[in-house]
Amino acid sequence: MILRDFPPMGVYETLFKFADATNKYMGDPGTHPWAQGYPLTTQIPGGPDLPKSIEFDALDLKYPKATGEPPLLEAIADYYKHFYGANISSENVAVFAGGRPAIFATLAFLLDDTTVALEETEYTPYYDVLKVLDRKVHLISSNEANRFRPSAEDYDIQPLTDTSRVMLVKSNPCNPTGVATGDEELRSLLEKFSAEDKGALIDEAYEFYCDPEPESALKHIENIDDTNIFVIGAATKGLQVPGMRIGWAIASRKHIEIFRNYSSFGMGGVSRASQIYVTKLMERSRITQARNAICKFYNEQRKRYGDGLAELGFELYTGTGGFYHWGKLPQGLTGDGFNERLFAHEAGILPGRLCDMGRTESVSSLEHFARFSFGPLSAESYEDDLSILRESLR
Numbered sequence: 046m047i048l049r050d051f052p053p054m055g056v057y058e059t060l061f062k063f064a065d066a067t068n069k070y071m072g073d074p075g076t077h078p079w080a081q082g083y084p085l086t087t088q089i090p091g092g093p094d095l096p097k098s099i100e101f102d103a104l105d106l107k108y109p110k111a112t113g114e115p116p117l118l119e120a121i122a123d124y125y126k127h128f129y130g131a132n133i134s135s136e137n138v139a140v141f142a143g144g145r146p147a148i149f150a151t152l153a154f155l156l157d158d159t160t161v162a163l164e165e166t167e168y169t170p171y172y173d174v175l176k177v178l179d180r181k182v183h184l185i186s187s188n189e190a191n192r193f194r195p196s197a198e199d200y201d202i203q204p205l206t207d208t209s210r211v212m213l214v215k216s217n218p219c220n221p222t223g224v225a226t227g228d229e230e231l232r233s234l235l236e237k238f239s240a241e242d243k244g245a246l247i248d249e250a251y252e253f254y255c256d257p258e259p260e261s262a263l264k265h266i267e268n269i270d271d272t273n274i275f276v277i278g279a280a281t282k283g284l285q286v287p288g289m290r291i292g293w294a295i296a297s298r299k300h301i302e303i304f305r306n307y308s309s310f311g312m313g314g315v316s317r318a319s320q321i322y323v324t325k326l327m328e329r330s331r332i333t334q335a336r337n338a339i340c341k342f343y344n345e346q347r348k349r350y351g352d353g354l355a356e357l358g359f360e361l362y363t364g365t366g367g368f369y370h371w372g373k374l375p376q377g378l379t380g381d382g383f384n385e386r387l388f389a390h391e392a393g394i395l396p397g398r399l400c401d402m403g404r405t406e407s408v409s410s411l412e413h414f415a416r417f418s419f420g421p422l423s424a425e426s427y428e429d430d431l432s433i434l435r436e437s438l439r
């Protein structure tokens with residue numbers, strides 16, 4: 046073999062185990078995909094419908110522009126200007142084939158003398174990307190002891206030996222905990238990481254999934270061109286189209302230029318058909334309706350499942366965002382032990398250890414934690430879901 050060997054990202058480990066145990070793919074009809082991080086891809090209550098077709102002509106079959114087609118770049122910039130008063134233009138936007146490629150590109154091109162700082166409990170792929178790229182990592186305490194809510198001082202981070210700057214990587218709201226950093230707290234965090242030897246990647250995949258309302262870092266950044274801040278967004282969750290593979294980075298013009306250069310030799314732009322589809326989803330009145338509906342529906346679902354799980358003995362630490370519940374399992378169960386029981390019902394959760402950014406071969410401190418996703422669940426499946434959970438805890 047001529048390639049370096051590495052395993053698939055953690056969520057896939059669970060999906061493969063599920064497939065081995067059930068002969069089905071989690072998400073197939075009849076399965077209960079509580080380990081999965083995708084939203085409903087059908088119209089939700091009060092939400093807009095999802096277009097079934099797009100139109101394009103011969104011109105759209107040409108190569109796309111390296112960092113995105115002008116109508117989509119404009120739509121994205123307009124979106125942040127309208128909802129957050131962001132001081133940006135389309136020159137501050139680069140389109141990628143989803144959120145992860147934008148995150149990967151940002152972390153791949155960091156200067157070598159950079160410490161990457163992230164919370165101990167975070168979005169599974171960060172672990173794989175930082176490992177593959179061999180980045181120097183500082184872990185910020187986020188555990189049972191601080192209820193997965195680091196204090197402002199925890200973000201006062203010095204560069205590690207042989208590095209001279211610090212880049213924060215943070216999902217907000219956080220996957221898996223749902224803890225959302227907003228208002229003053231977010232503003233001062235961004236101020237801290239706007240210093241010359243600092244930078245931040247704020248991953249806003251769950252921007253719409255926030256109680257009481259969506260919030261973006263772009264509300265608090267005065268001039269992104271003067272910073273090393275990258276705000277990552279995607280059509281994946283909020284616009285309910287994970288299959289379209291459209292994500293974006295908002296950053297200083299000089300950083301967008303780096304992405305353009307990268308795309309010219311490493312990506313070749315992103316499917317024009319997907320860009321046309323997502324541009325349509327971003328039309329002002331449609332996206333306003335989508336934001337409101339996603340926010341309302343998923344806030345209700347968070348509350349319902351929170352009550353149900355707590356009643357079953359889960360010790361929940363979930364914040365006010367995202368579409369996951371994060372908690373300690375009842376009866377001293379481990380995430381993997383609970384999955385063995387759930388697989389018999391064609392259900393499965395994400396074992397907490399896969400969100401442990403400091404994990405090694407030995408036992409993770411998140412062994413008894415689990416992430417329960419209500420993203421793909423319709424309002425009607427609640428009773429069924431609860432009865433499987435109840436049964437599996439007998």
Ligand SMILES: Cc1ncc(COP(=O)(O)O)c(C=O)c1O
Binds near residue numbers: 146248279287292
């Ligand atoms: C925190 C977070 N960031 C980014 C993404 C981006 O996903 P995608 O690459 O599917 O657009 C996800 C999806 O699971 C996520 O949970």
